[in-house]
Amino acid sequence: MAESIYSKGTKVWLEDKEQGWIHGEVFSCSSSAHEDGTLELTFVNDREKKITMKATLKEIAQNTTRDPRKNLPPLCNAPEYDRVDDLTQLPHLNEPSILHVIRNRYATHKQLYTYSGIVLVAINPFTDVPIYGQDVIQAYAGAAVKKRDELDLSPHLFTIAEEAYRAMQRDSQDQTIIVSGESGAGKTESAKYIMRYMASMKTDVSNMIHEEAVSSVTSVEHQVLATNPILEAFGNAKTSKNDNSSRFGKYIQILFDSNHTIIGARIRTYLLERSRISFQQRSERNYHIFYQLCQGVATLPNSERAKFGLDGVNLELTDGNSFRYLSSSSSSFKIDNVDDAANFATTRQALSVVGIDSERQLSIFRLLAGILHLGNIDIQHRRDAKDAIIDCKSDLALAKAMELLSIDAERFARCTTKKVIDARGEKYESARTVDQAVGVRDGVAKFIYNSIFDWLVRRINDSLGEGGVVVEETEEGSSEERSRRERTFIAVLDIYGFEHFQMNSFEQFCINYANEKLQQQFISHVFKLEQTEYAQEAIDWTTIDFSDNQPCIDLIEGKLGILALLDEESRLATGTDDSFIDKLNSQLKSPSSQHKAIFKDHLHGNEAFTIAHYAGDVSYNVDGFLEKNRGTVPDEHRDLLMGSTNVFLREVVEVGFNVGIDRHAFPSKGGSGGPGGVISPKPEGAAHSSEPGKVVSGRKPTQCSVFKTSLLTLTEALQRTSLHYIRCVKPNESKKPWVFDGSLVAAQLRACGVLETIRITSEGYPTRWRYEDFVQR
Ligand SMILES: Nc1ncnc2c1ncn2[C@@H]1O[C@H](COP(=O)(O)OP(=O)(O)OP(=O)(O)O)[C@@H](O)[C@H]1O
Structure with a gap:
């Protein structure tokens, strides 16, 4: 038996500190077993180093089934298989x-x-x-x-x-x-x-020169491709890992009619990273669109330029006028080989292609400029107290931001520095600390930006997927006719992979949860295919064991799992990150807990928890979990935004407030829900509204409940596709x-x-x- 696997001269792989694995071969193999049933095998590697190992016949037979790093050397293939x-x-x-x-x-x-x-x-x-x-x-x-x-x-x-x-x-x-x-x-x-x-x-360009080939792509296809620069401008940023990193997940369906010709597209996005709006790590940037706007503002009409308060803005850090939201990373604003001004023109062109006209574009830019000015509002300590104050008379950033957002500056300052407390029907105001007020100011900026992003996606869907192609409305027929003709789609899911950094937060937790769900689907898919192949080849087989990550998914999304506890804590006015981790520890670490093996002890203090994921253990620092999960603005700010005289701002934030509730947030075949035509389940805790498009009050869906719901809908949709x-x-x-x-x-x-x-x-x-x-x- 041993000889058939390891005989003298058999080529193997041997571990090597420098290169991981290097070639080797069997030098000798004892012909009979020792008294303890083991055989002695000697290997020699390419560096002429000899390694002797002992193993039973059973272990030798199992060698390829265990982690090769802990077992006998894996076998090498012949050179003809090298490629x-x-x-x-x-x-x-x-x-x-x-x-x-x-x-x-x-x-x-x-x-x-x-x-x-x-x-x-x-x-x-x-x-x-x-x-x-x-x-x-x-x-x-x-x-x-x-x-x-x-x-x-x-x-x-x-x-x-x-x-x-x-x-x-x-x-x-x-x-x-x-x-x-x-x-x-x-x-x-x-x-x-x-x-x-x-x-x-479908374009036969064999006899065409490049320009002809490009222009032969029809306008529907142009529109589908135009979604890329738009999503990149608003959803991508420079990170330490990637100069053009997508900070959201996306599921893009390319729609085909019965002739298998493209007739449009539909996009579903997942969890845009909001924290980037107000803070970036060293050597990272905010979303590209801000730099494009600042650099490209000179290309706007004269009459518009001054209104943004961006004219002549110097992005150098030494400049006192620089925007706080663009300078937290203290890095250079430039990305090698990237021309933000030229990309601004590309973004504008792409927006036009999907039917967002110049006037609308200016409205978007006005809000973006408003966000930048919002970040520059100064929040100070009231003298001899911790209370926050904003000096309405002298704060130019406040004036500019509120002008662009069409909100009353004094009311905004007041709501931001004071909160209204409702005690048994009686309302009174209490002062916020500077940190709290800054958190509120930044929360408003993040909310508006996220709403702009959601509005854009919805708008693209309306023009490319649901509401008929803008440019070709008459040629192609009504939207009704269009959805009748729509037969099938090919979707591309571009989703963040498993993340494990030195410091992991709410975003990594959500991303890794998504990866657990996708991994489960992937493994069961592969597993099924493997068994189908055996059946086709009429091979006798017994059930193969594979690592089932259901326990980890249960820990996260189960009835009393991490998401449920996070939501519970996020809804309590008194809930804090500390009370959240205490709750996790008491519920999930108790001796009787079924999650003990997956929810692990964290070695460094009580501010983090560790999950044993399929791809390895990850510790999550709970700092900021609750704030990120709540993800919305205080009620007073909601009223301010919805009461703005800027009609476009109202339209945008309405989309933001209704995400997870509004059916348009998850457009589908036939317009009735999730991809593939299933009505998306309402996120847990979402309030009901009988009128579509109306902002609803009551329990606000949290970020994790919206994410959980969209993942559920996604995995169901994936199941219905090949x-x-x-x-x-x-x-x-x-x-x-x-x-x-x-x-x-x-x-x-x-x-x-x-x-x-x-x-x-x-x-x-x-x-x-x-x-x-x-x-x-
Ligand atoms: N096929 C390719 N040909 C040439 N360069 C490539 C190719 N694929 C990726 N790159 C280079 O790698 C960079 C990173 O790729 P990309 O942005 O697609 O990564 P990603 O996996 O989407 O990352 P993230 O999750 O951060 O968005 C690109 O900007 C490009 O420079």
Whole structure:
């Protein structure tokens, strides 16, 4: 038995401190077992170092099923497998062999893409690669009528796009391409290439020059593509990991009619990072649109420019007029090779393409400028007391902000520095501290910005998905006719991957919760496919064990789980981050708690809790959890915003107040709810309104309840579509082209489930020979 796995000369992988894994081979293997039943195996690695190990026959037989780092050396494949297109073709399927193939393809042969069964692994090149042009699109378009292994084309994003398109055509079924990976891994770029593929695949441009090819894309397709610069301007920012990081998740459905021609798009977004509006980490920026506006303001009409209070604004930090919301990072405002003024023009053009005219655009910019001025309102201590004051007479920022938002400055100052307390029917005012007042001011800014973002998404949906294409209304027919013609969609889900930083907060908690849900769906999908394959090949099989992350999901979203406790605490006027963590500890750590194994002790004090996620343990610092979860403004500010004489501000914040309640926030096929036509369940705690579009009062849905509901609707929608997976991987931290850091890549493959699926495959039938290879052997 041992000899059949490890005989003299068998090639293996041996662990190496420097490189992770290096080649080695079996030097000797004892021919019979010792008294204790073990065999002695000696290996020699490429550095001529000898390693001796003892193992029982059973352990030897199991070697490929356990974590290879703790077990006997995994087996190496023959060199002819060094560049296989699909990892599942590897006779020996283990972590070092997988890394070896991906590294060899990427670093040596400049091949970014490798299949791993149903998953396409995409390694970021960090440089322009000429593989996305119209000629390449044409080569892949139609190629998937053949099976993948009959193709002479390399693995590509376009294979996945084409497979989705063909499957939609063939089965008349909606498709979803799930693109995931950590920040900077290349999700958004991949999603854009897929959208561009869909928009131009039907265009035969073989005889056209580039400009002709571009202009031959119809206006509907232009509109669909125009959503990208808009979402990037308003939802992307420079972070320490990525100069153009998407700070929200998105699900974009490209809608097709019965001729499989694009007729529009629908977008659903998830959890925009609000905290960035008022604060950015070192070397990070606020959302791109603010810098675009400041730099591009000179391009606005003379009559408009002065009104923003941005004319001649100097963005240098030394300048006393700089905006607090743009300078907290104390970094340079410039991003290398990015021209904010030119991008402002692109954003404006894209807004026009989706039907937001110049006048509306100016209204949006006025609100954005209002947000910047809002951040500059000075909040001071009242002399000899802790109470906050705003000097209405001298505060120019207050005057400008309130002018732009059309709100009474004195009322705003008063509401911000004092809160109204209702005690048994009697109302009285109590002073806020400076910190509290600053929190309220920033909360208003975040709320307005988030509302603008939601308004934009809704507006895009109205023009591209629900309400008919603006430009082509007469040509294409009414919206009713349009939805009748709409048959199927191909969606791209571009969603943040698992996050684990030194300091993790509410955002990471939500992101990792989303990843737990998607991982569960992914694993059960792979698992089902694996068993279907066995059935097709008439192979005898017993149930394969796979790590079920349901206990972790129960801990988060269960009846008395973290989300429920967070909401409960957020609704109490007396609730604080401290009382929240106390509640978590008392409920989830009790000796009788079913969550003990997943909800772990945090080693450093009582300000954080630790969850054992499928991709590793993560500790979350509770500081700011309640404020982020409440995510709305005090009632007095709500009245101020809704009472503004700025009609556009009212329209925008109405969308913000109704998110999670209003059906438009989750447009769907037929306009009746979530994607795929299911009515989205109302977030827990949301108040009812019989009139659509009316702001409702009562219990406000919290951020986590809105998120939980939208995740639920998303996972249901995904279940009704055929799924395709792209896992984007960052090959190194320094963003260098063609540099491959094996341990960094392995960690990402583990976090996105690729290694887990390979483990599932290994638990079943780990070795797969092609018939011809098997016969030859
Ligand atoms: N296919 C590609 N070709 C060339 N460069 C790429 C490609 N994919 C990604 N990049 C480079 O990597 C950067 C980061 O990619 P991208 O913004 O798509 O990452 P992401 O995974 O969406 O990150 P985040 O989660 O932060 O939004 C891009 O700005 C680009 O410079």
